[in-house]
Amino acid sequence: MAVHRRRAAEAESTIVPRFTRAGMQHVPKDRLPEREMLPGTAYQIVLDEVMLDGNARFNLATFVTTWMDEEADRLYAATFDKNMIDKDEYPQTAEIESRCVTMLAELWHAPYGAEAVGTSTTGSSEGCMLAGLALKRRWQQARRQAGQPTDRPNIVMGANVQVVWEKFANYWEVEPRYVPCEGNVFHLTADRLLEHVDENTIGVVAVLGSTMDGSYEPVLEICEALDRYEASSGVSVPVHVDAASGGFVAPFLQPELPWDFRLPRVVSIQSSGHKFGLVYPGVGWVLWRDAEHLPEDLVFHVNYLGGDMPTFALNFSRPGAQVILQYFQFLRLGMDGYRLVQQACRDVALHIARAVEDMPEYDLVAGGTDLPVVCFAMSGEVSKYTVYDVSRKLRERGWLVPAYTMPPKREDLAVLRVVVRNGFSHDMADLFLRDLRDATRWLDHLDAAMPHEEQPSSFHH
């Protein structure tokens, strides 16, 4: 959530709804009204207000789901009162969560025999916090047992990680060690990893589907580098895979790619049900390859709602409806359906990438071959305008396309990024390309260079 400051009272702190009912002409914006109003009035006021938000279907910035079947909408409305934590009142919702965990364990190749454990979360962010905490606690326990100090834990990751890992390191007091980008590779690679790893490393985070350019980090090579490190030092460093997006793409589009529990060094994986898991905002998943990797002393047993339920979560109450929607999507689509949806996204991404490649103004940076994400920068020939100008110009046509700089050591490179999600059709892609060409032509034809203000230094989504 944004941290909001209390606002100074405005002189005319009212909005004027179009209602003429006595007493309804003035509605305070930032204090509780003295009296109640009819629900229909409140409904219209709030609806009118949020109408000013953007149209989510034009938002090419986000990875988060903005379209589901109508039946999902109805199921959502029928289940929005369910509280995920109240497993005694809603045992069937708990059962559905458990089935989803089991399906994901299978999808991500958790070994048979060892019992994978996992839970739904509020998006990937909570999943990352929980997985990171488990890494830290396991490292502390092992160090204590060996009679060694536990005061300087660190976590190693690429400089391209999503902001959640910065948060994890800050909130749980773990030193973040970012491996900077080099050349034209914008993510963590195995070759420069070991310089940053030592006996105080609680784990390495590998990202399957970088936020920056949609690329997959080479999880297998990262694991192999850590195997070599273990052979020479005796220190075993576990890997967590941040598969926020890739967890629901790679199993369908790149099934041969070993990035998951097939690699013994991968101890936990988290993913966003509300990204390519194809569910509306609010749900994520985190799984451990076996119970041993989730320290028992992090698990709370609550019984005040009746029954005994082990939980590992940062929140207590949370909506259960999105978990139900995840199960709906699993049943509705199955393996083939997910494959079709993700393949369609990838086809559209490849189409956009090819078209952009043909435009002399742009250099393609990522072409949608890992995640269906297309990134492009201005080519050397363009001097009159920047990616920020293109982004602003596209906004006139309703498209939200973020422009941002790449992570440390490649901050010189600014790109535009298009995320292709379910619901972004070939038709829409062609409309987008038309508008991109028009915007580019308009900028090309300017008599002088665009004036340049200060740009935001980075973008996180």
Ligand SMILES: *Cc1c(COP(=O)(O)O)cnc(C)c1O
């Ligand atoms: C989106 C994302 C996150 C955060 O996920 P939320 O589900 O939005 O909390 C973490 N890591 C990566 C790589 C992401 O793309």
